[in-house]
Amino acid sequence: MRILFATVAADGHFIPLTGIAVHLREAGHDVRWYTGRNYAAKLERLSIPHFPFDRATEINGDNIADLFPERARLRGPALIRFDFEHVFVSNVEKYFEDIREIDQTFPFDVLFCDGAFMAARLVHEALRKHVCAVGPGPVLATSKDVPPNFVGLKPARTAAGRLLHRVMGTVMDRMVLTRGTAIYNSVLATHGLAPVKGSIYNEFYRAADVFFQSGVPGFEYARREVNPKFRFVGPLLPHGAATSGRFPYPQKLEANQRVILVSQGTLDNKDSSKLIIPALEALRDSGALLIVATGHSHTEELRRSYPQDNIVIEDYVDFAAVLERADLFVCNGGYGSVLLSLSKGVPILAAGIREGKNDVNARVDYFGVGINLRTESPKPDAIRRAAERLLSEPRWKQSAQRLRDELTGYHPHELIDAYLADCKVLEPRSAGSPSARHSQMQGLETS
Numbered sequence: 001m002r003i004l005f006a007t008v009a010a011d012g013h014f015i016p017l018t019g020i021a022v023h024l025r026e027a028g029h030d031v032r033w034y035t036g037r038n039y040a041a042k043l044e045r046l047s048i049p050h051f052p053f054d055r056a057t058e059i060n061g062d063n064i065a066d067l068f069p070e071r072a073r074l075r076g077p078a079l080i081r082f083d084f085e086h087v088f089v090s091n092v093e094k095y096f097e098d099i100r101e102i103d104q105t106f107p108f109d110v111l112f113c114d115g116a117f118m119a120a121r122l123v124h125e126a127l128r129k130h131v132c133a134v135g136p137g138p139v140l141a142t143s144k145d146v147p148p149n150f151v152g153l154k155p156a157r158t159a160a161g162r163l164l165h166r167v168m169g170t171v172m173d174r175m176v177l178t179r180g181t182a183i184y185n186s187v188l189a190t191h192g193l194a195p196v197k198g199s200i201y202n203e204f205y206r207a208a209d210v211f212f213q214s215g216v217p218g219f220e221y222a223r224r225e226v227n228p229k230f231r232f233v234g235p236l237l238p239h240g241a242a243t244s245g246r247f248p249y250p251q252k253l254e255a256n257q258r259v260i261l262v263s264q265g266t267l268d269n270k271d272s273s274k275l276i277i278p279a280l281e282a283l284r285d286s287g288a289l290l291i292v293a294t295g296h297s298h299t300e301e302l303r304r305s306y307p308q309d310n311i312v313i314e315d316y317v318d319f320a321a322v323l324e325r326a327d328l329f330v331c332n333g334g335y336g337s338v339l340l341s342l343s344k345g346v347p348i349l350a351a352g353i354r355e356g357k358n359d360v361n362a363r364v365d366y367f368g369v370g371i372n373l374r375t376e377s378p379k380p381d382a383i384r385r386a387a388e389r390l391l392s393e394p395r396w397k398q399s400a401q402r403l404r405d406e407l408t409g410y411h412p413h414e415l416i417d418a419y420l421a422d423c424k425v426l427e428p429r430s431a432g433s434p435s436a437r438h439s440q441m442q443g444l445e446t447s
Helices: 011-026 037-045 069-073 076-089 092-105 120-126 159-176 178-190 200-205 250-254 276-283 299-305 319-323 335-343 354-366 380-392 394-408 412-422 434-446
Strands: 002-006 030-035 050-052 110-114 130-135 210-214 230-234 259-263 289-293 311-314 328-331 348-350 370-372
Touching: 002 011, 002 092, 011 030, 011 037, 011 110, 011 130, 011 335, 011 412, 030 037, 030 092, 037 050, 069 076, 076 159, 076 178, 092 120, 092 178, 110 120, 120 130, 120 178, 130 200, 159 178, 178 200, 210 335, 210 412, 230 412, 259 276, 259 319, 276 289, 276 299, 276 380, 299 311, 319 335, 328 335, 328 380, 335 348, 335 354, 335 394, 348 354, 348 380, 354 370, 370 380, 370 394
Parallel strands: 002 030, 002 110, 030 050, 110 130, 130 210, 210 230, 259 289, 259 328, 289 311, 328 348, 348 370
Antiparallel strands: none
């Protein structure tokens, strides 16, 4: 089978799909990837041929500040509107033209794309390709049961609260989505396709043939609406993250002390004073081993400032290896790293708002797997107090371990394989009898 992956040029959209891509390549499929040039080296290491953006503009964590210096001043709805229009919608036609050209030399059977890759409907309906979308972040589908997206709220407990959330959602959609939706609909119209009706957030879950959602029901707000295309498949972790690698100082992990992993992510990590430095100030005298992943930002400077023996500061840390031993994960709320932490049963201390991290961190709080500090720049005292609670009160660890058990009950690659084996528009199947394939599909829905 010829499979093309296509992702927005951002780590949170690219990295979670690498595990699927490598699995499918190792299963014998011809797998190639369309994304920004920034990912050429990573794809080469994965032995996956790369189709770089041609017409599309690459917008990533390294260049977004240079491309859009005005973005740094934006907050709240203004930031959401800006990102929706400039990062996601503006490239839709260019993505499609690039992929249509790729199809001339690599006539693919299936497109795998991240849920925010908004050319999915064009590829599905205009090119008539089978499309599998993948949700690498929290579910954005609207519902009467959930709060509006990107405001960091938890589900309301009363009818009045739910009504307020619906009103807020309507107002938010008008404030942040109206112009971007009009641009998207104009592109659809150019290709003779019907416009989006209702919230464009739901388009992410309707445009493809199937939507594979990273995560499990136990870490997502319940919705009464049923979407037959939507299915949880468990944690979609990066290639190599499912098994632990080596930590460069194994003797430190073997010592009889608590281990705290600290990360400020890969996008919003340029200013270490937001989370890394406050966390080091708060916890350096706690007696715990502090392991800090900088994402190649200010590493040497931080090492000079914090030379203590119980502090390890690295450009890159194998999270899976460290989380096997960790007692606490301090982070800004990236969905992938939060799922990885929960898959190891490690509670979370979260401080992040931008790029939808407030919604991830609201779920951390709602499901009792950690503490959400509800800020981008926490004070050391707040971190210290929250860490003490998380390390001393058993309920946080117990809740994280319940999520670990649910997450480990899913086998994402097997579930995706079962779907592809059952899918009647694809190559001849070798998954057994029709009844056996039906059983596999049932596993997708009930695992």
